[in-house]
Amino acid sequence: MKKYEYHQPQTLAEAHGIMARLKGRAKYIAGGTDLMIRVKHRIIEPEALISLRGVEELRGFEYKGSLRFGSMTLFRELERNALIAERFQALAGAVSVLANPQVRNVATVGGNLCNAAPSADCAPPLMVMDAILTLEGTGGVRQAPVADFFTGPGKSCLEPDEILSFITIPEMEPHTGMAFFKIGRVSQDIAVVNAAALVVMEGKTCRKARIAVGAVAPTPLRIARAEEFLEGKKLTSETLEEMAGIVESEVRPITDVRSTETYRRTVSGVLVKRAVTQALKNLGSQGNGSEAKSGSVVSTVGHGSTQDRVAGLELLDACAIGTPLRKDVHFILNGHHVFGEVKSHQILLDVLRDTFGFKGAKLGCGQGECGACTVLVDGNPVDSCLYPAFEVSGKTVTTIEGLMGEGNKMHPLQEAFIQHGGIQCGFCTPGMILSSKALLDENPNPDEAAIRRGISGNLCRCTGYVQIVESIRQAALKEGRR
Structure with a gap:
């Protein structure tokens, strides 16, 4: 991917000022689900991206x-x-x-x-x-x-x-x-x-x-x-x-x-x-x-706003050393406060796998369609292959490794996937389980339609959806009996 600056203004005036200084060589980026794909495929090659996520x-x-x-x-x-x-x-x-x-x-x-x-x-x-x-x-x-x-x-x-x-x-x-x-x-x-x-x-x-x-x-x-x-x-x-x-x-x-x-x-x-x-x-x-x-x-404050940030990380984030090309990010990863230097053109998936060694999230399509890279950010499933690494500061990130309990006890969803044949080749399984966790956190008793809708962003190459849906249903039933 072509390197670029990544700016994170906090006000409209600041965003306009950065764009004026760069004289059209930059692009505004909101969620980035379309723009990041075009950048990755070099359809566009901006010198800088100006993020609007922090503009309240x-x-x-x-x-x-x-x-x-x-x-x-x-x-x-x-x-x-x-x-x-x-x-x-x-x-x-x-x-x-x-x-x-x-x-x-x-x-x-x-x-x-x-x-x-x-x-x-x-x-x-x-x-x-x-x-x-x-x-x-x-x-x-x-x-x-x-x-x-x-x-x-x-x-x-x-x-x-x-x-x-x-x-x-x-x-x-x-x-x-x-x-x-x-x-x-x-x-x-x-x-x-x-x-x-x-x-x-x-x-x-x-x-x-x-x-x-x-x-x-x-x-x-x-x-x-x-x-x-x-x-x-x-x-x-x-x-x-x-x-x-x-x-x-x-x-x-x-x-x-x-x-x-x-x-x-x-x-x-x-x-x-x-x-x-x-x-x-x-x-x-x-x-x-x-x-x-x-x-x-x-008043609704969106995913990525300052009100969503983990207590205690705001000050660290504000004091972090950084430039539009690289900066230190502080966030909660699988229950632990971590920090590291990331580059402006890096995506969250690369940071999780290469910097912190969590290999559960996979690179599949690379454009937010297959769900193999799914992780939870502040409890919500996102495609880490499109998530700019700069934006993870102050967030809580959970990968499949973070679902393991004390003594390496598996999460009920992990157990259900094993017991009911929800695992086929296993490539989609980490993302599938994390999407399922987010679904059950919001809706503890989903019907089949809700389950299929909840995992609609995760593709199973083995087409094992019947067993996957049954695994999620059984995990929900087991949790409901506790």
Whole structure:
């Protein structure tokens, strides 16, 4: 991997100052789940990365009828938020199917938008809700509708020094329903097609409609013709069928390794029809926001923030000797305070294996898809092959070796994997067990669907999923009897 500087500003002003000094030779990095892959494959070769993880100004969650949240909000935070699930179902649906748990524990909404992929899952829901983006740079603060943000594949209206700071969703009108659907080759793949719909009804008549689709044009696309067609009509099956035809005529898909142009065009109409149908079913399901009443402020601090840091390590981290090319990191590794010098271009996986000798985490795909490198950071599974080593300061990291108890007593999950055949070749097992531990810590009694969802970011090359699921289920039952 090409060497680069890694800067960790604590304020927006500091981040802007570093970018101005480097005169466009740097890239901002949020969660890094896309950017780190491009850096590793030398698709881009920046001289420096400017991390936004420590900028508290980019965090926060405020609900006052309208919803405003920071661009560094993690997808996992939204996934766990009852208010999002209750009142913003289209966004909740998109968040729940984005990639896998390891990615959602690190990836941010702002990063997903600024990556500007035509298939970005959170773009269609935000577009149908008429979300507004706040952009901040050295020239000041401006706002842009999310529908106008994207200008081409991987391109947006952001100026080189600008940072997307906040996303604002206006207050939803009464009798609003919304939904999101996605089709991909496999559960954690990027979308072949995704679609969101929002309708506001007056009796049986549609007063307002919003339709957006992704992965079928150079940018996520609002389908204005379909919206205009629905407004003022009763949404009968015949009307929705005709609307689907309009969608198919408006999209501009391509043929690539994931799908054909013909399939994408046909499926775009089908998904929009399903989304509108589900939006109608969701009418009236929006409650009063019991998790956060109108007028309240809920502060959420994301994974990697100073409030997550282990007590006693903040001072060590602040006093650590370092430069943008190398620094001392202090963190808790398998229950022990450790420190060591890391280089700016190193990833956590290399540090765990080469510096500290913990070989349980494996390098598989190297791009956050197979889960062989999974470790727990502050209790959450992450792909250590994409996790910048500089960011581990102040964190708690657990590898498979850290699950062993006193006297080398195995963790119940380890015992269950042995007893019920969950181990095949063993390559995926450390990551699989750590993802399972995080699942059971959050949900001690998961059903099979929850188990499969919890390990969806871990691929078993031996396809031994039946035994793996049974091993996790038995471990949960055993723990429940204690």
